[in-house]
Structures are given as structure tokens and as C-alpha cells.
Amino acid sequence: MGSRLSKFLYTAIVMFVLWLLLTSTFNSQEVIAGAIISVLVAAFTHERFTRKGLANLHPKRVVCMVLYFFYFFWQMVKANIDVAWRVIHPKMPINPGIVHVKTTMKSDFGKLMVANSITLTPGTLTLEVLGDDMLIHWIDVKATDVETASKMIPGVFEKCLKEFLE
Amino acid sequence: MNWIIVITLIGLGTVLTILRMAMGPTPADRAVAVDSMTTITTALLVLLGLFMKRYIYLDISLVYAALAFIATLAIARYLEGGV
Amino acid sequence: MLAIIGWIMIYIGAIFLFLGALGIFRFPDVYNRLQAGTKCTTLGAFSTIVGVGLVNPPWLPKTLLIAFFILLTNPISSHALGRASYKSGVKLWEGSVVDKCKDFEECHKKEEEE
Amino acid sequence: MAPFVLYLSLALAILMIVGAIVVVVTKDLLVAVIASAVVDLVLAILFYILQAPDVAITQAAIGAGLTTAIFVVVLRKTERFEDD
Numbered sequence: 001m002g003s004r005l006s007k008f009l010y011t012a013i014v015m016f017v018l019w020l021l022l023t024s025t026f027n028s029q030e031v032i033a034g035a036i037i038s039v040l041v042a043a044f045t046h047e048r049f050t051r052k053g054l055a056n057l058h059p060k061r062v063v064c065m066v067l068y069f070f071y072f073f074w075q076m077v078k079a080n081i082d083v084a085w086r087v088i089h090p091k092m093p094i095n096p097g098i099v100h101v102k103t104t105m106k107s108d109f110g111k112l113m114v115a116n117s118i119t120l121t122p123g124t125l126t127l128e129v130l131g132d133d134m135l136i137h138w139i140d141v142k143a144t145d146v147e148t149a150s151k152m153i154p155g156v157f158e159k160c161l162k163e164f165l166e
Numbered sequence: 167m168n169w170i171i172v173i174t175l176i177g178l179g180t181v182l183t184i185l186r187m188a189m190g191p192t193p194a195d196r197a198v199a200v201d202s203m204t205t206i207t208t209a210l211l212v213l214l215g216l217f218m219k220r221y222i223y224l225d226i227s228l229v230y231a232a233l234a235f236i237a238t239l240a241i242a243r244y245l246e247g248g249v
Numbered sequence: 250m251l252a253i254i255g256w257i258m259i260y261i262g263a264i265f266l267f268l269g270a271l272g273i274f275r276f277p278d279v280y281n282r283l284q285a286g287t288k289c290t291t292l293g294a295f296s297t298i299v300g301v302g303l304v305n306p307p308w309l310p311k312t313l314l315i316a317f318f319i320l321l322t323n324p325i326s327s328h329a330l331g332r333a334s335y336k337s338g339v340k341l342w343e344g345s346v347v348d349k350c351k352d353f354e355e356c357h358k359k360e361e362e363e
Numbered sequence: 364m365a366p367f368v369l370y371l372s373l374a375l376a377i378l379m380i381v382g383a384i385v386v387v388v389t390k391d392l393l394v395a396v397i398a399s400a401v402v403d404l405v406l407a408i409l410f411y412i413l414q415a416p417d418v419a420i421t422q423a424a425i426g427a428g429l430t431t432a433i434f435v436v437v438l439r440k441t442e443r444f445e446d447d
Contacts, residue, residue: 024310080265080292083285087272096281096342119324120291125284127331137280137331168256170367175263177374179270184378186273186282187401188385194279194334196397200404201326202273202286204427205319206266207404209294211411212315213259216301216308222416224311226407227298230423231318237400237431238326244393244435245333 004046006054012042013057014049075121082123086139097141098127101134169217176210197241204234251303258300265293278342279334287327294319372412379405390445396434403427 015038023030042049086094105111115126115134123139180203187199208231215223272285295316302312382405385398403426410419 021310021314024307076288076292079288083272083288084265084268087268087275087285087289092275092277094276094281096278098341115328116324119287119328120320123284125280125287125331126328127280127335137284139281139284172259172263173367173371175267177371179267181374181378182270182274184381184401187398188381192279192334192339193391193393193397194330194337194339195282196394197330197334198279198282198286199273200397200400201330202269202290203401203404205290205294205323206270207408208315208319209262209266209297211408212298212301212312214408214411216305218414220416221308223411224308224315226411226416226420226423228311228315228318229420230407230427231315231322233424233428234404235322235326236428239329240432240435241393241397242326242329242333244439245337247336 007050008042008046010054010057011046011049012038015041072117072121075117079121079123083139093140095140096137098135098137099141101136102132103134104132172213173210173217176206176213179206180210193241194245197238197245200241201235201238204230204238208234251306255300255303255305258296258303262293262295262297262300265289265296269293279339280331281342283327283331283334287323291319291323368412372409375405375409375412379409392438392443392445393435396431396438399434400427400431403430 016034019034019038020031023034086092103111103114105114111129115129118124118126118134118136125137126134127137128135183199183203183206187196187203190196190199208227211227211230212224215221215227266289269285269289272289273282276282276285298312298316298319302309379402382398382401386395386402389395389398403422407419407422407426410422
């Protein structure tokens, strides 16, 4: 867990970038006001906002995050084409069911990322997360037992996410 | 011409979700329809902002994208049994 | 050049938004509707909004922010709706293959009322 | 371009009427809350097309998010189904 200073700096940087995106101008008065306000906000909220501090901005982690985002986006496009094909097919070739998989992520944030990624990718939707167990609605069930399903649904994401989260 | 095709497609999407909202058998169906309609509406607002060329219109979509899911969360909490 | 790419993205987004709405209209039960509604409308809205930003480049930062908000909030609300509809007792479609949720106590337990 | 915007506003007004009819007809008050959220949503788009961005921003924030949440809390404290 990072020190107080690194937490404070990380919160201030995130708030300042958010301010710049929201105002989307480089007028000097706006930038100075944004700097003052983001330092004030960070002074009050840095304990709750982050747990690792500046370690989140390590270059390796940032590169991993961007790569993960592109991979995830490609998966999302495939998922959409799949669902769209099922929608416009006159017979609606769906084969739905709820399967049970196990995740190996430990932290809460990791579980959140895995669940969100599962929701947005091929034909799966997270219904419930109970500790290590996840219940997933699958639009085209290919395997019903726990091991095979765990390998097929969250396996790929977990491999990528473990690189930069744990 | 571009405008007419694009906005007609999105408008037809809105009509379909409202029909599902009007005839869905359970309250959950209606909530799903409203949730999707919120997203479709956000896209429509951004597109109309480009149509009218006014930068301030983007702020409305921003407020919409950030706040409209609170309604969905409240309905979901009610269906679960707590608030 | 950028404007042409932007228009293509807007067209793709509009088609996906329409297909998502059609999926909500056609699919047989809540969970399948949720699948179509979440995935197609998320990608459709993302593509449309970023396309608007590419057609008019000074707007790009704010459109990216809106798209990021949509990408963040949409899976959360769909997850909440799916769990709530299972707990409130909505049945699966009769053609469904398997329902592992039956084995778990927590899937059925409602929260205590005051 | 003007007739196009006119047709769009007409279509939205018809959708709003559909939502309002659902609000009045149904006996399940949760459904009425959901349908009133739709009416608010379409009303915000209409304000937007009529070039009143400040009113539309308020309608979006209050009507879509806050009103629905307050109605749901009220529904939890009272009855869900309306009796004849």
C-alpha cells in the first residue's frame, strides 16, 4: 500500500485530467482554477479514492491497460456481430442457460473488471458473484460442467488482467 | 440524406423499445427496455448536437450518460426486495 | 478523410442501435433481451458518439468522455437488472438448457424488509 | 431541413402519448413509475429539439434520475398494487 503522498499525488493528477477533459480548453485561467480545485479535492478524499497510489501509473501497467483495452474492444466487436446475427436470423438460433464458473481473481477490483468484461463479450452476462463463484447467463451453451466453462469464459481475460492487477 | 437515414434508424429503435415497454409481460422486461432506451437516447442527443452545431448540447448528453442509470439501479433494488 | 471515417462509424453505430432494439423486441425472455440490449446498444452508442467526435474534431475530448461513461455504467446496470429479475422470480425461457442458479441459496434469498 | 425536424418532433410527441397512456391504464404502480421515466426521457429530447438546452439539462437530471428514485422509495413505504 502506497504512502500518503503518493496517494495524494495520484488523486490530484486524476482529478486534473478529468477537469481538462470536461472543460476541453487550455485557457490559463481555467487551468489554474482546475489545479487549485483538484488539489483541494485530493486533500479531502485521497484516503478513500485509491489504495495503491502512484503505483497505478507505472509505465508497464499503463501499457498493459492499453493493450487490454484493444483486445477487449476486439472481443466486443465480435460479440456484437454474433448477437446481431442471432437477432436478424428468422429462426433465432439461441440455446440459452445459466452456467457456473470459478474465478481466480482475488481483489475486489479484479472481480469487477472480470465481471464487466464478461458482460460485454460473446454472448455472456454475469448474473451473480458470490466469492469465487460466478453465475453466468450464456446465450449459446457449449459446456455445462464447471471446469470447461471456467476455461472458456473468464480464462482469457484473467490471463491478461493478472499481468497488471496482482 | 445521411441525416435522414441515420436518425430514422435510431428513431425506429426508440419506437421498438417503447413498444416493448408498453407490452412487456413482467416489470423486469419494461425496466430492460427503459435501460436500453436511455443508451439509445444518449446517442441520439449527441447526433442531434452535431446536426445543430452547438457545443453546449454535448453537456446534456454527459449529464444523461452519468445520471440516467440511477433510475435503473433504483428499480433493480426495488425488484430485489430492498431499496 | 477523418469526416468519412466518422460518418462510417455513425452508420455502423446506428445499425447496431437498431438491431439491439429489434433484439429487445424479438427475444423470448428477460435474460436474452438483456443480452441484446446491453451488447448491441453499448457498441452502437460508443461507435456513434466517437464518430461524431471524428466528424467534428474539436469535440473529440468530450465525446470520448461520454463514451467512457457509457462503457462504465452500462454493464453495471445490466448486471443489477439481471440479478434483480432472477431474485424476483422471473422464469427462464422453456427452451433453456441448464440452470445452475437453482443450487445456490443466495440466488433466491430476497433482502429482509423493515 | 425544417420539415424533417417537425416530423421528428411529431413522432416523439406520439411516443410520449403512448407512455402516458400506459401510466394511466396500468394497475401495477411500479410499471407506472417506469413508464413515467420514459415520458420524462422523451420530454427532455423535445426540449432539446426546441433549442432550450438549460431546461433540457434540468429535465434530464431531475426527471430521469431523481424522480424515479424518489417514487421507488415511496412505493416501498406504501402499496405496490392499486385496488379497484
